[in-house]
Amino acid sequence: MTQIAKAVGVSSATVSNALSGKGRVSPKLVDKIRATAAELGYVPSNAGRALRTGRSNVLGLVLPDISNPLFPQIAQAMETAASNAGYGILIADSRGDVSTQTHAIARLIERGVDGLIIIPRRGTRIGSVNCPVAMVDTPSTPGNTVSADHWEGGEKIARHLLDLGHQNFLFVGHDPASNVQNDRIGGMKSALGNTNHHQTIWVETLVREQGDKTSLGLIDHVNSGVTAIATTSDLHALRVLTELQTAGIKVPDQVSVTGFDDLIFSSVVSPALTTVHMNMTRIAEIAIAALTDEIEATKAHTQKIHDKNGTADQQTVKADTSKVSMELMVRASSGPAVSPATPNPNGETL
Amino acid sequence: MTQIAKAVGVSSATVSNALSGKGRVSPKLVDKIRATAAELGYVPSNAGRALRTGRSNVLGLVLPDISNPLFPQIAQAMETAASNAGYGILIADSRGDVSTQTHAIARLIERGVDGLIIIPRRGTRIGSVNCPVAMVDTPSTPGNTVSADHWEGGEKIARHLLDLGHQNFLFVGHDPASNVQNDRIGGMKSALGNTNHHQTIWVETLVREQGDKTSLGLIDHVNSGVTAIATTSDLHALRVLTELQTAGIKVPDQVSVTGFDDLIFSSVVSPALTTVHMNMTRIAEIAIAALTDEIEATKAHTQKIHDKNGTADQQTVKADTSKVSMELMVRASSGPAVSPATPNPNGETL
DNA sequence: GTAAAATGATTAATCGTTTAACCAGTAAAA
DNA sequence: TTTTACTGGTTAAACGATTAATCATTTTAC
Known part of the structure; x- marks a missing residue:
């Protein structure tokens, strides 16, 4: 900046004022200073500025x-x-x-x-x-500045499954201590009302008790009538999806699977995951x-x-x-519910 | 720092020297300065330091x-x-x-x-x-500072598949313009030698030509004798895996699938992905x-x-x-090759 | 016993930018 | 003509740390 000042023949304060547009500098001089600044390849020093302004x-x-x-x-x-x-x-x-x-x-x-x-x-x-601190968690958390409306996301996905005729739900969450997960599942439950059946399993609890490679035991749930498995994360949806597919259970023909977050892989798996997207x-x-x-x-x-x-x-x-509202992304992993009366067409009994 | 100097009764230069340990300050004074610094909750100003040192x-x-x-x-x-x-x-x-x-x-x-x-x-x-610039790409790139040995990773995974008896390979890459992908596939090919059959498909090319939701056409490849599908990313491995599962092809019973990078989801899908881990x-x-x-x-x-x-x-x-050497992670998605003579037991013909 | 060297601290300049305060002109108002 | 106001600029003092240069002392060396 001193160099520019010297080159143009003014004081460094004038250069500062010209460049920042704060003080009173004649238009011609501003142009001249801007030009020489560009010519000299001037890059403002953040350190100097930070030291002076405190920011x-x-x-x-x-x-x-x-x-x-x-x-x-x-x-x-x-x-x-x-x-x-x-x-x-x-x-x-x-x-x-x-x-x-x-x-x-x-x-x-x-x-x-x-x-x-x-x-x-x-x-x-x-x-x-x-x-100053901005906190991004979930609306129900005290002190939350902004976040996705996870509860509403849960409601949306549950309503989507209800519309498809599902009546027997399995919720898969990661960890009951998470505010986000609780809101998501809370939203889903609230949309279900009292007439529909639902249970919840927590993956972390299973992993802690039975090791990393544990099966989620989904086949039992499917055999007992569950037709929709709604998870709180695409990661779990993926785990559920592949576990079902490995067991020969067709998605979405026999069971619908939904996720959360619209992660990078959600749209490229087969069937593509129905999920909720966060803006x-x-x-x-x-x-x-x-x-x-x-x-x-x-x-x-x-x-x-x-x-x-x-x-x-x-x-x-x-x-x-x-x-911030969440957006339902309907893809291939969710479909019409099979009648609960109909026995498992695959005959799979584990 | 001036405050500390005033409190202790020395010059700010001495405080600086005491705290940085550079100049000559008597041990007792160093202790005293350290103590008052802690007491006053002194936090060095990065801006001031940056301005002076230029770093x-x-x-x-x-x-x-x-x-x-x-x-x-x-x-x-x-x-x-x-x-x-x-x-x-x-x-x-x-x-x-x-x-x-x-x-x-x-x-x-x-x-x-x-x-x-x-x-x-x-x-x-x-x-x-x-x-100064450090570039992390792949060893074959000029100017590369450090990276995983992608070529070696390819060799490792190909040898693993060869050991399992595979002879007919399909490589799935994303994009032929990527140095990393080319090295990975190059390594795999080099391990194969001349006696084994292999082809390569690029996902991005397919997507560009046929849209985002395009099938990779894996069933044709499997029917034509491919028993191992090796991808350059777990993301593609996941796509391959689910596409095969959806088509009713068993992994790894009929086809082995491998990935690259050991992404977060690789160990939780069924079957868990055999892949290569990067340190x-x-x-x-x-x-x-x-x-x-x-x-x-x-x-x-x-x-x-x-x-x-x-x-x-x-x-x-x-x-x-x-x-840096890559580590082979053998998991459930790779298994012994089915004899190429044996017709597809599923009878699936597309 | 005097020169040389080591010790422990101080002074003052410097990094680059911002900004309050000041100043010399000129223009408008009284 | 004098007062007031504006214009376009300059001065100089920060901001907080580092460091070369300097300066008394004291210690060591010959």
């Missing part, structure tokens, strides 16, 4: 479980939204461990992030941090907007107070819209 | 296709390795588009990253950038080490020269080890 224009993205297959979608959406708002995304992985997560957050803070986006898992408590792009935009708004506000506030200890009680950022 | 301690991770299902593994491994080396990871997504990628790289540079890790896709050319942790460690070494070297070099234009010819960073 790094970087947000931290904290994922308790980075191996989550939904992560690519999340990261992509967040990166795009942040980039559009002039922010970069610094990632932190806490591998599901709480202490590692605390550590990861601390590292991000030390790096000077202006805000945090946290995708919590289970009952993660966010320790008090002195920067991650919109969720990311809302989260980032809420965060940047708060950052701006904090800045203005700090200018007057100039004492950060006074604002330590802030929890998570609020957004205008806190839930 | 941000942040690396950029560029992924041309962030929706790649391998991304979680990559991101996690890179983040951990970088974190251990004292660096943060700023992500950039270029959504497969070349111009977007150039833009993304420029953004990272502007943010002041000290180095770049680039996972290229297809024949991506890295434009000259004035910071991403090690790859990340090597890449980050090569990058940080170069950063250190550049720093030392710059101190003397102090003219960055002179070092513009550097391409990508070199590592001691440029390929």
